[in-house]
Amino acid sequence: MKNLALELIEAQARWLRRRWFLKECSVGLGSLAALELLAGESSAQEPAGPLAARAPHFPAKIKRVVYMFQAGAPSQLELYDPKPELAKRNGQLPPPELLQGYRAAFINPNSALLGGKFGFAPHGNCGMELSEVLPQIAGIADQMVLIRSMQTDAVNHAPAQIMMNSGSQQFGRPSLGSWTLYGLGSESKDLPGFVVLTSAKGTSGGASNYGSGFLPTTFSGTPFRSTGDPVLYLSNPKGVDGQAQRDSIDAIAKLNRMTLDEVGDPEIASRIQSYELASKLQTSAPELMDLSTESKETLELYGVKDPKEASFARNCLLARRLLERGVRFVQLFHEVWDQHGDLTNGVKNNAAATDRPSAALVQDLQRLGLLEDTLVIWGGEFGRTPMVQGGNDGRDHHNRAFSIWMAGGGLQRGMVYGKTDDFGFNAVENPVHVHDLHATILHLLGFDHTRLTYRFQGRDFRLTDVHGNVVRDILA
DSSP states (O other): OOOHHHHHHHHHTTTTSHHHHHHHHHHHGGGHHHHHHHHHTOOSSSOOOTTOOOOOSSOOSOSEEEEEEOTTOOOHHHHTOOOHHHHHTTTSOOOGGGGTTOOOSSSOTTOOBOOOSSOEEEETTTTEEEETTOHHHHTTGGGEEEEEEEEOSOOSHHHHHHHHHHSSSSTTOOOHHHHHHHHHOOSOSSSOSEEEEEEEBOOTTGGGGTOOTTSOGGGSOEEEOSSSSSSTTOSOOTTOOHHHHHHHHHHHHHHHHHHHHHHOOHHHHHHHHHHHHHHHHHHHHHHHHOGGGSOHHHHHHHTOSOTTSOOHHHHHHHHHHHHHTTOSEEEEEEEOOOOSSOHHHHHHHHHHHHHHHHHHHHHHHHHTTOGGGEEEEEEOSOEEEEEEOSTTSOEEEEOSSEEEEEEETTBOSSEEEOEEOTTSOSEEESOEEHHHHHHHHHHHTTOOTTTOEEEETTEEEETTTTOOOOOGGGBO
């Protein structure tokens, strides 16, 4: 049998045959970019497959990304952005000029101001001010770039999550992880190039947060389950041994190749690859998910109490294991941060569950020598209002100013970037829009964000659409 990658390339080269063009010209032209991607990097010795590792536009600072997405929107005012003046004005109405042209998601904007609930102190050699509920993240302050001036367009969870992950509030755009995989391919031979781990509840934005949109589904994120088989139906049913399964996969692949030769649909190529990857996953996934080989010290570092119990801490450790095995993009979703009420207890409990494992992931990557070419991202879809909601202990959604942090290769260390006003309401210094963040991430990966494009429905699309500037001040 021919090398699978070679067969896929040969099949992709037949996409634009006359029959396919006449039958599917409305979408066939949109496959030109994928054709170039899938076939352009091949060589006589080692033909490139859809997920083969590829060179970026210019030398990259990082080669992998782990994104700890804190869905629900953590309150920057309780965690990352201390506001003494807001505390002093607690219970007072906000200045009228502050609210001009402002529309909150749910509350009356003219609600009383609410001071931060926790104390802040400087940490590390850089003196970064962080909340008392983040003692472990405070311990990696000298590794972090803390951006306090993030901005987004959306004010509700689903569209804001989708925008933070795909650059658009609309469904159907490829996610950041998919664009990364599309551009760089994967270094893993027996695991997906883009893996998704979820703790707490599912995200409001659903699969659009990690989907491939109009890119071939080969580049979609693969969700791994917390219990049972990492992927549904990974185990063979009773009565099916390895040889029977191999024979079945070969037969199905042969039929799929016949159809691929006939119609040239790129999704059939994705299907063939999915079957092959699923077969490899039967061996690689159980080994990946088995934390019994990790030392007691490592489990304690992450705060993993039971290696078999689903938790954010366990997912952080799994993320490190995935990155070690060549997975290009790992995304952790943890949706618990929507504190419209009971803010004090909610933030305290959520911080207790995420603080230690978040810091541990950075420390562990550094210990293994992986942090220097890995990007670690921590943040949600927007922030919380300086005004109160839910009696005297809650905050509404706020998109004008919020905080995220990053660590890893190509970044400054121990740096606070951007500034908000005395109430934490507006970004008043170095605002960073979601599009700017995406442009910067792609730059670290070695891409000019204006050139990483895919033609679909007659136009070239990109992650940043027609926006975005690289935030060069935070680059090393």
